[in-house]
Amino acid sequence: MPEFNQFWFLLLAVVIIASAVCVVLFKDLIYSALSMIGSFLGVAGIFVLLHAELVAAAQVLIYVGAISVLIIFAIMLTHHRTGNIWNYFHRQAWIAVPVCAIAGFTLTVVMGTASYNAISESQNPSDDDIASLLFNEYAFPFELVSLALLVAMIGAVLLAKKEKSQ
């Protein structure tokens, strides 16, 4: 069983956190979207480190492949204000920084130092295990998710459709 690799974990953590901060701070939305793709790729690397290769592949396909393209299309279809910093930062940004810093620091320390009793050595569920779970034990939620996707697709088409002019 391959052991935990500290070097790759730290490298990926730095990439993820740096590009996530860039997502929030970039003025231009296209730059934000590109650094969001960097963050998604870093998360896919974290999944590989956790021996969840199937999830990593799905992360690259769905997030990097589909959701990012969707977001970039939405950015290109709209026009954005630039200029003064308060055109793109909300007035409450100053309050948001300490609130998120305090809450994030607290939860990071709590989850990073708590002892987990049921911890074991790294498990490695195979793709067969995941597939049989998905189609036996979780078959009903699976169908519900497909229904939710259908509803979301119809809703998105209806919302973005051009109104007929009278």
Added chain:
Amino acid sequence: MTPLQEYLALSMILFFIGAWGVLARRNIIMIVMCVELMLNAINISLVAFSNYSPSGGGRGEVFVFFVFALAAAEAAIGLAIAIAMYRLRERLSVDELDEMRG
């Protein structure tokens, strides 16, 4: 710190960077992007717990697939709302959605 604790700490940091973005930015597309970051953080902690729990057997990874599907649905709806809003008033700032204020 054990590996599980390090993964959870990374997950929490990413989650609150996303929360900061949701609170701090005006643009509705930006908010959708930051919500995606928060969902990614949750996926990291789900996979980490799944990987280190003795009896999980991959259940955490199954839930990650559900989160993927719902994140895709959420992004599609959010961006459709953004486009409809842009068509209606040429702006994307969340401050301007105040018709339902009493």
